[in-house]
Amino acid sequence: MPNRRGSEMIQGLDMMPEMLASCPCAYQAPALLHDPLTGMLNKHGFVTEGNRLLKTLSAGGGNAILIYMELNDYDGLISRLGYDAALILLATIRDRMTLAFGQNALLARFDSERFAALLPDANAEVEGIIRLLEAPLRVGNTTCHLSLSCGVASFIDAADNMDMLVMAARSARREAQRSSRQIGWYADDLRRKLARQRALEDGLWFARGGSGMSLVYQPKIDIRAGEVFGVEALLRWRHPEFGSVSPAEFIPLAERNQTIVPIGEWLMREALRQKHLWRQQGRSIHLSINVSPLQLQPDNCAPSVLEILTEECRRLGLDRDKLELEITEGLLSNEAVMAQVKAIASEGFGIAIDDFGRDHSALSLLVNCPATTLKIDKSFVDNVVENERQLAVVQFIVDLAGKLGMRTVVEGVEHLVQLVALADAGCDYGQGYFYYRPLTAQQVLDLRHKH
Template identity: 35%
Template sequence: MRNTFGSFRWRAAQRFRAQCRGQCNTGAVTGRSGPISAREQAALLDMARDAIIVRDIAGAIQFWNKGAERIYGWAAHEVLGRDIDELLYPAAGASWPPAAAALARGEWSGELVQRNRAGALLNIEAHISVVRDDERRPKAILSINTDVTERKASVERIRTLALYDTLTGLPNRTLFADRLNQALAAAGRGGQGLAVLFIDLNRFKEINDTQGHGMGDAVLVQVAQRFAAALRGQETLARLAGDEFVVIAQPADQQSAEAIAARLERALAEPVAARNHTFSVGLSIGIALYPQHGANGDDLLRCADIAMYRAKALGGGHLFYQAAMSEGMAERMELAKDLTRAFGAGELQLHYQPQVCLQTGALVGAEALLRWHDAERGWVSPASFIPIAESRGMIAALGGWVLRAACRQLREWRDGGLSFPGRLSINLAAQQLGQAGIADSIQQIAAAAGLDPGCLELELTESGVMDNVERAIATLATLKQAGFSIAIDDFGTGYSSLAYLKRLPADKLKIDISFVREMLTDRHDYTIVNTIIGMARNLGLKVIAEGVEQGPQAQLLSALGCDEAQGYHYGRPVPPAEFAQAWLAPDPATV
């Protein structure tokens, strides 16, 4: 009792029982310096923050202090003589069980639900004691009540934050893991199957990147509501993180799991409306079954995750896990982890590849290319780690780092008295192009390095531009107006429309290596290269060919009217110092 309510309330109860006995016999309690009157006793009890209430054995209220007035809202003169059940309890007779327990044992402690004058329900911690007369007969029942409504609400809020996603209200990863373990235990006892469906939204990051996280959150709320409406009683939906959701279905087999996946897909068949915009949101679902694919929650979730990534690579839809899917997955996951670490530790670096004038062979610029040397793997091909960075949402951060690092390097060369002719070419990812305020950000990075925008060329892939043409046109127009040169990379590999191409504020087209490599032996590649060069010249654009590895290729490109080239025939991408030694001469202005 003392641990639950504190020694203060215990002593108060003892004093009040003594006061009640004194009032029954003498009308006053004698203190060390003389008798304390009933009025003084009441004044002392009114100083307590807790509600102190006395009722007779039948339930009529006999005493009601100021603390009771503050908690419940009734003044003493309004409640004296009234039945306590009628006044404080939502249900008739609700006060009797604790009162009966107190009469049987002398006291009772516990939690009650009561109501205040406004009808709001209160959570009350109550300590109930029996007041007896000199013959030890029950005379009244004393309650010392504490309103814990806010405290319980705070505890519930903390619990909600710990177990539920604040955006969607769905169970979060912690609660999901607990429910999955419970479902597995039940499935094991009953010999039933269980399914875990791992769901990821297709191209959701583009909504975040192009429309902002507020819009992305609004879409996630709508998606969560649609998923919840598509599920049934034995199917638990949770949000793990970002645009990743998971469903536990139990009991379930392959047929029922496939039916659930179909319901989820139908739930997003119609575009999602959010903030006066509509978005077509697809999904990729990976499905793992118990006990076929795993005996515990971690294994099932891992297998469902692997199947989801395979479904995403195939363009969406749903797939059941198969053992063959795990081949190479551990290596890719390890590579992703190491890439994240390398980026955070500053282990990535830039190499520079020369770009030359086909007519003179003179340097007209260079392209900054991201490189990664891992302590154990050695050099990791960009073809291996760039797709992982894209799938993990790292490309925008990597692109920003590349831009800042390239600008700093160009500044260092110039500060070191070296002349860099032409422009330094820097790749800009589609995800970067979709970021809010990207044009301002690029200008600020160049300005921070003390560079004029005219010495920088921004390369965007054709497919990246076509992801959102109108947005690309607006952003690139701002950058071009600021003085940056714009190049369209990998031209000819996408599905661009000439109607859009003529509107793009581009300065240069870059012919993809796939056409240059075989142009001497494949007449189709030759025709494509010739057509791109002719079209560019008619549009007033310069042309650069990448992947030039042989002298005859360079000669033919020059004869066709191509302006510039880069490739192993001229030089491989190399570290800054090696590039400077091979290609950069002292600036005459500093000599």
């Protein structure tokens, strides 16, 4: 992470293009289509000029490739340089790109560390070009070691216009980064994946009011009594084209395009409606509801989580002591979100920390957390029998929860030997396929509940 001086310098570079006028290597170029610091095309200019080139190539039966590049540790590089040296660095990168890609290539700087090149030669030797661009360079008294991560997409294979081609190359870079590769190549499987992803994102907009959505319920079992303590409401979605879509796939997409906020509101209202129906049928069932971090952001325009809960509980006549919200462990460090969580807890609703121990293990943040439940992540359960150290961690979490006045729920219990070990460790409740798979609302009624 850059220091404060570095951050201010980065902002200054992109906010003060007039400084480049005194640089001997500066290009004088139209502002609308060009980056003011390097003279290269900006993203708008790159797409505009690129579409013209692609049209010409297509008419002649030619092809082209787009190479999308991100300069790693750009903030760190800039923070070590003065303004003048930083301008020289950018100009040198531009000159290297001109040399490496040739005069016939379209070159662009999208923003601070993101660059792109469109080559009319689809057979260019990309690896060699990247090695040339990464060669160390000296700026003043500083030696800069450059590192790039790249995505490559072919015009014919990936897209029929520049916007889609840029998207394809960026996606190829992200896929490469996930698998720790420097260069990613857009291929048919990635194209199919992106097409599905775009269709799902479009579908989520239509589903944000609950269309195609449904709920199932994962029982929580009192380990010692062997009775159902409560249930967790889980979201399911049936896409009109793809059928049933896994929550592991659609929930991250919904969070990315922020449809998770209206979908999450629908989930809460529907789950509370079902709790009301169960009560009418003679069952007072403890209910847990997952909420997304985006739903707890204080600046979103939707009704707040607390407003929805209080409104529905008042309308349906529901008691609050058997309602619990599940939040992810990472939210413990978000002060604005935790202020909302504390307000929800102060109104009598329970709070559970989901997947505890998987990411942050922010033990110090538990001191002022209003949670009443710690849910131990499935990753601790998988090898709890074979790995004594793992069992020791579970025992530590259970002891910690007990001293903080919290109960524990272990997720992903699949085998009897796991259950025995977890019971010996003092865990209170369990969830998993050893007990039940997620059930319909009607199936929940048939269970033996703890009173």
